[in-house]
Amino acid sequence: MAERAEKLYKNMPGLVSKAFLYDPESREYGGNYVWKTKQDLDAFLISEVFKAGKEKFGEPVELRIHKIAAYLDRGYVHVSTFPPSRKLGQRREEIVTST
Numbered sequence: 828m829a830e831r832a833e834k835l836y837k838n839m840p841g842l843v844s845k846a847f848l849y850d851p852e853s854r855e856y857g858g859n860y861v862w863k864t865k866q867d868l869d870a871f872l873i874s875e876v877f878k879a880g881k882e883k884f885g886e887p888v889e890l891r892i893h894k895i896a897a898y899l900d901r902g903y904v905h906v907s908t909f910p911p912s913r914k915l916g917q918r919r920e921e922i923v924t925s926t
Contacts, residue, residue, distance in 0.1 A: 835876050841867020844900075857887070861898065868892070 828847055836845050843861040850856070862868040871877055881887075898905040 839871070839876070841870070843898075856884075861895065 832845070832847065836842060841863040843863055845861075846859040848855075848857045848859060860868075860871075862871070895905075895907050897907065
């Protein structure tokens with residue numbers, strides 16, 4: 828897994844972080860990504876890396892995109908500038924920069 832992360836994601840434009848997720852009991856797996864901009868996310872979703880992942884693992888069962896209110900990275904908190912337009916707990920369809 829570390830080798831795959833190094834090869835495919837280390838220098839990906841706009842990618843702030845990616846967590847590789849796996850539940851051995853349910854055998855579910857996935858990823859949690861943080862992108863600098865929505866344009867970076869959109870570019871990833873049409874990239875050869877994403878296409879190859881779909882060919883190898885199948886289409887994502889679920890793809891959720893959320894704005895980030897705050898992001899903690901090694902003790903430093905990045906706070907989003909998006910204006911809260913809905914009550915907390917409702918799903919958002921946009922993504923925002925982490926800085």
